[in-house]
Amino acid sequence: xxxxxxxxSGGVPVTKRAHVGAVASGNLEVxxxxxxxxxxxxxxxxxxxxxxxxxxxxxxxxxERYPIAAxxxxxxxxxxxxxxxxxxxxxxxxxx
Amino acid sequence: xxxxxxxxxxxxxxxxxxxxxxxxxxxFREILDPFxxxxxxxxxEQGVVAQRDDGVxxxxxxxxxxxxxxxxxxxxxxxxxxxxxxxxKIARVLERARDGAFLLLDTGGIRLQEANLGxxxxxxxxxxxxxxxxxxxxxxxxAGRVGCYGGMSVAAALCSQIIMSPVGRFGLNGPEVxxxxxxxxxxxxxxxxxxxxxxxxxxxxxxxxxxxxxEDDLDELARALRDAFRASPNRERLSLERLxxxxxQEAPR
Numbered sequence: 479x480x481x482x483x484x485x486x487s488g489g490v491p492v493t494k495r496a497h498v499g500a501v502a503s504g505n506l507e508v509x510x511x512x513x514x515x516x517x518x519x520x521x522x523x524x525x526x527x528x529x530x531x532x533x534x535x536x537x538x539x540x541x542e543r544y545p546i547a548a549x550x551x552x553x554x555x556x557x558x559x560x561x562x563x564x565x566x567x568x569x570x571x572x573x574x
Numbered sequence: 575x576x577x578x579x580x581x582x583x584x585x586x587x588x589x590x591x592x593x594x595x596x597x598x599x600x601x602f603r604e605i606l607d608p609f610x611x612x613x614x615x616x617x618x619e620q621g622v623v624a625q626r627d628d629g630v631x632x633x634x635x636x637x638x639x640x641x642x643x644x645x646x647x648x649x650x651x652x653x654x655x656x657x658x659x660x661x662x663k664i665a666r667v668l669e670r671a672r673d674g675a676f677l678l679l680d681t682g683g684i685r686l687q688e689a690n691l692g693x694x695x696x697x698x699x700x701x702x703x704x705x706x707x708x709x710x711x712x713x714x715x716x717a718g719r720v721g722c723y724g725g726m727s728v729a730a731a732l733c734s735q736i737i738m739s740p741v742g743r744f745g746l747n748g749p750e751v752x753x754x755x756x757x758x759x760x761x762x763x764x765x766x767x768x769x770x771x772x773x774x775x776x777x778x779x780x781x782x783x784x785x786x787x788x789e790d791d792l793d794e795l796a797r798a799l800r801d802a803f804r805a806s807p808n809r810e811r812l813s814l815e816r817l818x819x820x821x822x823q824e825a826p827r
Contacts, residue, residue, distance in 0.1 A: 495609055
C-alpha cells in the first residue's frame with residue numbers, strides 16, 4: 479500500500495461535497511470537498527505500489543486542465559489512469 | 575407507438591441509488607456517510623485500502639409512509655464483507671428502527687481480515703433483527719451480483735421475508751468454500767449454472783427458503799418491498815424441528 483500526495487496552490491474552490499466510485503477491483507473511491515484554504519490537495523492511498531510517477535502525471539494533468547481548489551481523497555484498488563481521470567471528472571461535475 | 579420504458583436495473587445501481595429508488599422519493603437520510611470517515615482501522619495494517627463507508631450504507635427512510643431503517647451492503651468492496659465498523663452501523667440502525675427495516679444484502683459474510691470482530695458484529699445484527707421483527711417487518715432483498723452467504727445468510731434467514739431476483743444467490747457456504755471443504759466432486763466453483771441451480775433466486779423461492787421472486791428491476795422491487803411491508807407475515811420461523819423435516823425431505827438417500 480502506498481500513499482501519494484499532490485498539491486497545487488490557487489484555483490477556484492469547489493462548492494459542494496461529492497463522493498463517487500468504490501474501492502473495488504480496477505476501481506477507486508473519490509471524496510471531493512471544499513478546501514480549508516485556496517489550494518488543491520489530492521491524497522491517494524493505492525493498493526498497488528510503485529506507480530508514483532504515473533499517479534503524479536495523471537493528477538497534475540487533471541489539475542492543469544481543471545484549476546480547482548479542493549480537498550480530494552482517493553482510495554484506489556488498481557484503477558488505470560483512464561479510470562482515475564474519469565472518476566475525478568465525475569466528482570468534479572458533482573462538486574462544482 | 576409509445577417507446578418501451580427501459581428497466582432500471584438493481585444490479586447496475588450503486589448501494590445509495592438502490593436505497594433511493596426503493597424508498598419513498600427523497601426520503602432517505604444517510605447516517606455516517608463516507609465523509610464521516612468511519613472506515614476500518616484494521617485493513618491498512620494488512621496492506622488493504624479501506625473504503626470510507628466501510629462498504630455499508632445505513633440510514634432512515636420512508637417506505638410507503640413508514641419510518642424504517644434502510645441498510646445496503648456494497649458488494650463491490652471486499653465482496654460486501656462485514657467488518658467491525660460496517661457491522662456496528664447495521665446493528666445500531668436496526669436497534670433504533672421504528673416501523674421496520676429493509677436490508678439490501680450483497681455480501682459474502684464475515685470479513686476474513688477482521689475475523690472475530692466480524693463474527694461479533696453479525697451476532698449483534700442477528701440479535702437486532704430478532705428483536706425488531708417481533709414488532710415490525712424486517713425485509714431482506716438478495717438481488718445483487720455477490721448474493722448473500724456466510725454469517726449474513728443467517729441474518730437474512732431471520733428476517734420476516736426475503737425477496738430475491740434470479741441474479742441473487744443465497745446459501746450458508748459460498749461455492750469456493752464448498753469446493754475447498756467438500757472437494758471438487760461435490761461442487762466445481764467455476765460451474766456457474768450449477769451454482770445458480772443450487773442457490774439462485776428461482777431455486778430458493780421454489781424451495782421456500784426465500785419468499786418472493788422478482789425480476790432485476792428497481793420498480794418491480796419497490797412494489798414487492800411495499801407488498802412485503804403491508805402483508806408482513808412473519809415467515810415460518812427457523813426451528814430445529816422445521817430444519818429436520820426439511821432435511822429429511824431434501825437430503826439424498
